[in-house]
Amino acid sequence: MLLSRIAETSQSVASTRSRITKTERLAATIMEMTPTEVLIGVSYLSGRLPQGRLGVGFAAIRDVDVAPAATARLTLTETDSTLTELQATRGAGSKVRRAELLAGLMSAATPEEQTLLFGLLGGGLRQGALDGVMVDALATAFDAPRASVRRAAMLSGNLAGVAEALAMEGPTALERFGLEVGRAVQPMLASTAETASDALAGFAESFVEWKVDGARLQIHREGDDIDVYTRSLRPVTRSVQDIVAKARSIGSTSFILDAEAISLKGDGTPEPFQVTMTRFAKKSAPDTPLHLFVFDALRLDEDLIDLPLRERAARIEAAVPDDFVIPRILTSDPGEAEAFAAAALAQGHEGVMVKDADSLYSAGRRGSAWLKVKPAHTLDLVVLGVEWGSGRRRGYLSNIHLGARDGDGFVMLGKTFKGMTDEMLAWQTVRFQEIETHRDGQVVYVRPEQVVEIAFDGVQRSSRYPGGVALRFARVKGYRQDKKPNEADTLDTVRGYLQT
DNA sequence: TTCATATGCACC
DNA sequence: TTTCCGA
DNA sequence: TCGGAAAGTGCATATGAA
Numbered sequence: 001m002l003l004s005r006i007a008e009t010s011q012s013v014a015s016t017r018s019r020i021t022k023t024e025r026l027a028a029t030i031m032e033m034t035p036t037e038v039l040i041g042v043s044y045l046s047g048r049l050p051q052g053r054l055g056v057g058f059a060a061i062r063d064v065d066v067a068p069a070a071t072a073r074l075t076l077t078e079t080d081s082t083l084t085e086l087q088a089t090r091g092a093g094s095k096v097r098r099a100e101l102l103a104g105l106m107s108a109a110t111p112e113e114q115t116l117l118f119g120l121l122g123g124g125l126r127q128g129a130l131d132g133v134m135v136d137a138l139a140t141a142f143d144a145p146r147a148s149v150r151r152a153a154m155l156s157g158n159l160a161g162v163a164e165a166l167a168m169e170g171p172t173a174l175e176r177f178g179l180e181v182g183r184a185v186q187p188m189l190a191s192t193a194e195t196a197s198d199a200l201a202g203f204a205e206s207f208v209e210w211k212v213d214g215a216r217l218q219i220h221r222e223g224d225d226i227d228v229y230t231r232s233l234r235p236v237t238r239s240v241q242d243i244v245a246k247a248r249s250i251g252s253t254s255f256i257l258d259a260e261a262i263s264l265k266g267d268g269t270p271e272p273f274q275v276t277m278t279r280f281a282k283k284s285a286p287d288t289p290l291h292l293f294v295f296d297a298l299r300l301d302e303d304l305i306d307l308p309l310r311e312r313a314a315r316i317e318a319a320v321p322d323d324f325v326i327p328r329i330l331t332s333d334p335g336e337a338e339a340f341a342a343a344a345l346a347q348g349h350e351g352v353m354v355k356d357a358d359s360l361y362s363a364g365r366r367g368s369a370w371l372k373v374k375p376a377h378t379l380d381l382v383v384l385g386v387e388w389g390s391g392r393r394r395g396y397l398s399n400i401h402l403g404a405r406d407g408d409g410f411v412m413l414g415k416t417f418k419g420m421t422d423e424m425l426a427w428q429t430v431r432f433q434e435i436e437t438h439r440d441g442q443v444v445y446v447r448p449e450q451v452v453e454i455a456f457d458g459v460q461r462s463s464r465y466p467g468g469v470a471l472r473f474a475r476v477k478g479y480r481q482d483k484k485p486n487e488a489d490t491l492d493t494v495r496g497y498l499q500t
Numbered sequence: 501t502t503c504a505t506a507t508g509c510a511c512c
Numbered sequence: 513t514t515t516c517c518g519a
Numbered sequence: 520t521c522g523g524a525a526a527g528t529g530c531a532t533a534t535g536a537a
Contacts, residue, residue: 216511231511234510274529277529367520389526414528417526418515421515421517422516472527474527
């Protein structure tokens with residue numbers, strides 16, 4: 001029902017415009033909904049989508065100008081306060097979580113409204129999108145074990161189907177859902193560890209494998225049909241025909257593999273991440289070949305997700321050509337692990353993954369069975385400006401602009417909001433207004449007087465910043481009260497990280 | 501028509 | 513993607 | 520222990536200005 005509405009609205013928009021965006025499509029659909037439908041949809045959306053992408057959709061609901069992210073954020077906040085009011089009527093002072101709210105909405109919804117909601121989940125949004133909030137809400141609304149709902153949704157990649165089955169048949173319907181070749185599965189995620197030895201300490205025996213700076217791929221094959229998906233489950237089969245060809249040479253005709261794809265230079269060292277990424281743009285010729293590094297198998301002739309990693313690895317060794325398998329060792333010796341990690345770094349790779357050899361594949365979970373270990377660098381930089389935060393950081397100065405010393409001045413290298421505790425936020429809100437020079441919109445500019453220690457993963461070329469370089473994954477380690485700006489690191493020092 | 505800016509969407 | 517925080 | 524919230528950069532293309 002909803003799907004056909006989306007199709008109709010798409011066509012009418014397409015007749016007047018050259019291209020329609022996902023948000024426009026969504027907006028058009030939302031505008032035709034009844035208030036109840038909007039309430040259900042919006043309460044889901046407000047907890048679900050990244051902020052910046054909602055601009056057009058929410059602007060349309062509120063009938064305000066289609067305008068930049070600022071409008072979207074404002075509108076999103078309004079939506080939030082509407083929800084808060086709703087919550088307040090339920091219980092004085094008691095906080096109602098979004099999942100509870102949603103569960104209540106679903107239970108109270110008419111069959112027509114439920115159909116719309118499930119349609120929204122399955123077709124209106126990203127295919128296969130999954131959300132902890134939704135799983136929670138479904139479990140509560142239909143009185144099913146949370147873990148079972150989660151597992152069914154993760155493995156089938158079909159949240160809408162799970163929701164519908166729960167509504168029609170109840171919790172017993174969950175047993176039907178399992179792995180399906182051709183249907184992308186939420187990939188297993190990793191936590192972080194400081195060093196390879198630290199990571200190793202938690203496991204009886206560990207696989208230590210290269211962590212390459214590429215793109216994660218999930219490769220499905222059933223007979224002659226091969227499909228490739230990104231980490232976010234976007235199908236990219238057409239862009240990566242060289243990967244498809246490699247997959248075809250694997251000694252099995254029914255599999256689901258978890259792998260990394262990366263462009264390497266002639267000497268085997270990695271190309272910058274941006275080079276790999278251009279292969280995944282909509283229109284790009286495969287002029288830079290992608291290497292394939294398989295590191296896990298959810299299925300190889302039979303389902304493997306409930307077998308330990310050591311067994312899955314053995315099956316991979318037997319079926320996948322060595323060239324396509326991630327270099328790794330099985331060990332419990334910290335020295336061996338550290339040496340392997342050092343060698344990976346020497347090859348130019350990011351670091352290593354350390355994985356519990358006895359762990360099962362838990363789709364979509366960020367557990368501690370997989371640990372990523374990458375060395376962090378630090379720099380002492382100078383704060384050039386700060387932006388007012390939003391959401392839970394409203395009223396605080398949050399996102400800081402970072403500068404490196406260059407001659408007598410400072411050159412901006414990027415921004416960061418990561419690594420700040422609530423205490424630091426409170427402190428910097430006062431501090432940066434003390435050294436404020438002027439304001440422009442959300443930005444408070446300051447005299448370059450405050451030094452901050454910044455951790456980062458690497459330096460990349462940038463067309464955005466005047467120094468031609470930007471920091472990758474910059475986060476605050478702490479403010480340096482003991483250093484003067486003229487002791488901060490220089491632009492040349494930063495550029496020095498480009499090669500390594 | 502060309503160039504610059506804005507926007508959407510992808511990812512680590 | 514990293515980090516902090518609350519349930 | 521888990522998941523939400525905070526917002527990053529780069530590239531391609533659509534739109535607006537010259």
